[in-house]
Amino acid sequence: IHIKKSLKETIQTSKKGIFYTLNNKTILLLSIIMTLLTFSITLAFNSYQPYVIQVGLQPEYLGFALSIAGFLSIFTLNYSHKITKFMGNNKKSLIFFTILFGLAITCIGFIQYLPLLFISLISYTMLYEFSSSTSPAYRDLFNKNTPSKIRATVLSVSSLYTKVGEILALLAFGLISTYINLQFGILLSGILIIITAFLYLRLK
Numbered sequence: 001i002h003i004k005k006s007l008k009e010t011i012q013t014s015k016k017g018i019f020y021t022l023n024n025k026t027i028l029l030l031s032i033i034m035t036l037l038t039f040s041i042t043l044a045f046n047s048y049q050p051y052v053i054q055v056g057l058q059p060e061y062l063g064f065a066l067s068i069a070g071f072l073s074i075f076t077l078n079y080s081h082k083i084t085k086f087m088g089n090n091k092k093s094l095i096f097f098t099i100l101f102g103l104a105i106t107c108i109g110f111i112q113y114l115p116l117l118f119i120s121l122i123s124y125t126m127l128y129e130f131s132s133s134t135s136p137a138y139r140d141l142f143n144k145n146t147p148s149k150i151r152a153t154v155l156s157v158s159s160l161y162t163k164v165g166e167i168l169a170l171l172a173f174g175l176i177s178t179y180i181n182l183q184f185g186i187l188l189s190g191i192l193i194i195i196t197a198f199l200y201l202r203l204k
Helices: 002-023 025-055 059-087 090-110 114-132 135-144 148-179 182-202
Strands: none
Touching (some): 002 025, 025 059, 090 182, 135 148
């Protein structure tokens, strides 16, 4: 009885969140952006490591690149708020970081010269770490357009959309790696991220 009641309440709450999302253009657009970004980032993350090894980069250099990027990120993360302030607002900073991230991924797909590929991996990993520091900017845009009484519900529904993006990305990775190639998966991810960045311009 308690399980049935809890399930019913969960369904009703989810309906409220979905209904609000579909009827609020800003929240719907933010949800689409996060779904596309999750799809692209997950696809890139699963594709790039086997791809760079396939191209000829030794596995130990992949580890070196990740270590260097992780070390440098300790210092660069402190500048995220300063860059946001310099850009003028959260929307501009999100566009800026998203485009840079998309370009970094696209470079991995295009570059064949191993030293430059190594540098691209460092840039990608740093921007990947940096992207996590932009979540407050996204959350600020989200909070401004969601009443506090329904905010938690809408956030839960938004998380559901990102899970859908993740599941679709894993499915796409399997199909792309089997029937096309890993390079296509990386380039698709980078291009999608760059396109998604411009969706922020539609936010009021």
